[in-house]
Amino acid sequence: LSRRFEEEIGAKSPLSLAIKDNPERALIAPTHLDRYVFPSQFPMIIEEAKGSRVRDIDGNDYIDLSCGYGPHILGYAPEVAVEAIQKAAAKGAVNAMGNRAELDLAELISDAFDPLTNVVLCNSGTESVQVALRIARAATRRDKVAKFEGHYHGFTDQGTVSSWFVFSGEKYKPRPINSAGAQRAVTDRTVLLQYGHPSAIESITEHAEELAAVIIEPMPGATLDYDTPFLEQLRKVCTDNGIVLIFDEVVTGFRVHFGGAQHLAGVRPDLTCLGKIIGGGLPCGAVVGRPEIMEFGRTTGDPFRDVDERAFVGGTMSGNSITTSAGLAVLEYLGRHTDIYTDLDANTRRLIGDLKATTDERGIACKIKGSHSMFNIAFDYASPKLVRDKIAGTNIKASIALAYYMRPHGVYFPELHGLFLNAAHTTADLDHIAEAFGKCVGEMEE
Ligand code: PLP
Numbered sequence: 001l002s003r004r005f006e007e008e009i010g011a012k013s014p015l016s017l018a019i020k021d022n023p024e025r026a027l028i029a030p031t032h033l034d035r036y037v038f039p040s041q042f043p044m045i046i047e048e049a050k051g052s053r054v055r056d057i058d059g060n061d062y063i064d065l066s067c068g069y070g071p072h073i074l075g076y077a078p079e080v081a082v083e084a085i086q087k088a089a090a091k092g093a094v095n096a097m098g099n100r101a102e103l104d105l106a107e108l109i110s111d112a113f114d115p116l117t118n119v120v121l122c123n124s125g126t127e128s129v130q131v132a133l134r135i136a137r138a139a140t141r142r143d144k145v146a147k148f149e150g151h152y153h154g155f156t157d158q159g160t161v162s163s164w165f166v167f168s169g170e171k172y173k174p175r176p177i178n179s180a181g182a183q184r185a186v187t188d189r190t191v192l193l194q195y196g197h198p199s200a201i202e203s204i205t206e207h208a209e210e211l212a213a214v215i216i217e218p219m220p221g222a223t224l225d226y227d228t229p230f231l232e233q234l235r236k237v238c239t240d241n242g243i244v245l246i247f248d249e250v251v252t253g254f255r256v257h258f259g260g261a262q263h264l265a266g267v268r269p270d271l272t273c274l275g276k277i278i279g280g281g282l283p284c285g286a287v288v289g290r291p292e293i294m295e296f297g298r299t300t301g302d303p304f305r306d307v308d309e310r311a312f313v314g315g316t317m318s319g320n321s322i323t324t325s326a327g328l329a330v331l332e333y334l335g336r337h338t339d340i341y342t343d344l345d346a347n348t349r350r351l352i353g354d355l356k357a358t359t360d361e362r363g364i365a366c367k368i369k370g371s372h373s374m375f376n377i378a379f380d381y382a383s384p385k386l387v388r389d390k391i392a393g394t395n396i397k398a399s400i401a402l403a404y405y406m407r408p409h410g411v412y413f414p415e416l417h418g419l420f421l422n423a424a425h426t427t428a429d430l431d432h433i434a435e436a437f438g439k440c441v442g443e444m445e446e
Contacts, residue, residue, distance in 0.1 A: 044412065049076035051424035054412060062412040063429045067420035070251050070276040073340075073373070074330060075424025081280040084329035088322045096316075101324035105278070108331050109288050112259055113272050118294040120287045121319040125250030125275030126154025128285035129215065131313050132271045133158065135287065135297035136213035136244035138311040144210040146191040146203070146243075151217045153248050153273075155179070157186040165222075195220060196230045201237050208241035215246040218269075219261040221418050224370045231267040238270070244293060250275035250285070255420075256372035257341055258334060264372075280326025283317075340423045344373040347421055347430060351375070354434035358441055373421045377402065398444070405444055409436035 045057045052075050054064045067073070074081070088101065106119040120131050133145055145158060153159045160179040177187050191207050193200035195216070204214060214234060219226045238245040247269035252261040254277040262268055271289035278284050287297065297311045317323075334340060352368050352375055359366040367378045379398035403415035411433050413419060 044407070051075040051077075052422060052426065052429050060410070062407065062410050063425070063432060064412045065419040065421070065433070066412060066414040066417065067422050068281070069414070069417065070255065070420055071279060071281050073255055073277050073344075073422050074333065075422045076281075078281075078330065078333070078424075080329040080333045081326045084280065084325040085282070085322055088325035091321065093322045094317060094320045098319070099321040099324065101321050101328050102319040105319075105324045105328045105331070106286075108328065108335070109274065109278065109286055112254070112331075112335075113262075113274075113288045114290065117288060117291045118297070120294070120297050120313050121324070122285040122287075122313070122315050123283045123317050123323075124154070124285045125248075125273065126156055126159065126285070127315070128250065128273040128275055128287050129153045129159060129246075129248060130156050131285075131297060131311070132246050132273050132287045132289075133213055133215065134311040134313070135293060136246065136271065138296040138309065139293045140212045140242060140244060142210055142212040142243075144189045144191060144207060144212060146193055146207065146211055146214045148193045148195045148200070148216050148220070150222050151195070151215075151220055151248070153215060153217075154250075157182040158190055161187050161190045162192055195223075196227045200230075201233050204234075204237050204243065205241070208237075208243065211241070211243045213244040213246050213271075214238055215248055215273075217251070218247045218249065218265055218267070219252045219256060221251060221374075222376075224374050224376055224418065226261055226265040228265045228267060231265050235267050235269075244271060245269045246271045246273060246289075248273045251374075254278060254331060254334060255374070258338055278327045278331065279323050280328070280330035282323040282326050284323045284327055341372070344421055344423065345371055347425060348373050348375055351421070351430050351433060354430070355437050358434070358438045362441060364441060370418075374418055375421075376418050401444055402440060405440040406436055409439055411436045 044054075044062075046054045047057045047059075048055050049064065052063055053061055054076070055061050064076075068076075072078075084101075102121065106121060110117050110119050120128075120135075122128055122131055136145075137143060147153065147158075147161060149162045150165055152163045160177050160182045162176055163178045165175070176192075191203060191211065193203055193214075204211065216231075216234065218231060235245060237243070247260070247262055249260040249262065249272050253272065253274040254260065257263045260272065260274075262272065269289070270293050271287055273285070273287055275285040278286055288294070296309065297313055348371055352370060355368050355377070356366075358364075359368070365379065367376075369376055369378075377399060379402075400415045403413040406413045
């Protein structure tokens with residue numbers, strides 16, 4: 001593994017560093033790596049996780065900055081969720097009817113985002129996007145969808161259209177389609193836009209008569225800021241042309257604010273996609289939005305009537321009582337403790353400040369950016385206008401190397417992904433992360 005790391009990343013392997021510093025700390029030990037597809041090149045296998053920490057199967061503890069890619073805003077296994085899950089499991093989990101937590105969760109989500117509307121619950125962020133787009137197509141009787149380059153909306157065929165940037169030669173570049181096997185008949189029905197750029201508005205106007213929806217991450221994972229004037233322009237062009245504006249708040253919903261990024265930006269979409277946090281750590285998704293559009297996604301009543309008007313939405317596990325009880329418990333907790341959002345924002349800014357102090361001191365070209373519990377670290381960062389050029393300019397190998405160099409220092413950074421703080425990260429955790437970062441940057445320079 002060390003050799004592979006050195007060949008692929010072009011840096012001395014932190015795996016061998018770890019072994020040199022502390023031979024008991026084998027960072028990766030599973031013998032069954034070839035039996036399963038891992039999202040990581042050098043996976044860590046977790047035995048248990050609690051609060052801000054994860055412990056791998058070799059007994060090593062790490063302060064975790066992945067938060068499971070976002071769901072764990074209260075940290076891992078918060079008592080409110082564990083208790084709710086245990087109670088729901090003991091009462092019988094999946095029925096083909098309905099359960100109280102499902103109704104209460106739908107009501108809470110609707111109150112937070114679009115009071116008096118319908119909510120569709122499903123099992124993931126990917127499903128929520130699929131559902132929202134189908135509802136938009138049913139409501140408008142149009143077929144095409146416009147999306148933004150580099151915005152990730154899950155792994156459906158249409159979701160794979162330029163959803164992230166990939167290595168190409170020495171550069172990190174956008175790709176028209178990010179997956180083999182995606183159906184061209186579907187991906188071809190997608191109009192690609194540039195975030196924050198006037199060409200996006202022009203392109204929407206040009207394709208207006210064919211466009212069912214424009215979908216956007218209002219606070220994109222790649223840049224982590226929102227552009228209110230741009231979102232307002234988007235709102236206007238969609239309203240003027242009868243296009244459904246969809247905000248994908250799978251990450252940002254209940255994370256950056258109880259009412260999501262749309263609350264911070266002050267711009268309302270027609271539909272909002274949610275996921276991650278709303279399942280209290282279990283698989284969940286939801287679509288919420290304006291009643292006159294959500295009406296086209298109604299699943300109640302006779303599913304065999306109105307098939308020409310209504311979008312069909314299914315899911316055996318959707319709204320199951322274990323997931324909805326966990327989600328409800330976490331969201332109710334967040335609703336009672338909204339100071340968590342202020343603290344998370346302050347902690348994020350403080351940590352970013354500490355990390356920047358290290359890179360400034362050493363004169364390293366590095367942009368560390370974020371707020372509201374989310375941040376990114378990009379080496380060799382320039383500040384051109386288009387998002388694609390910003391990302392193309394970053395030294396992604398250095399970011400990947402950093403993720404692995406942090407491990408021997410007891411910190412887990414997800415590679416190729418933004419970093420998240422949660423409410424369980426303590427001041428001591430933040431200090432440890434900043435100190436470990438300082439050491440790693442030194443080791444990487446060597
Ligand atoms: N939308 C956004 C913005 C996401 O970041 C993700 C996942 O990371 C998704 C959709 C897909 O969600 P899931 O992984 O739950 O299917």
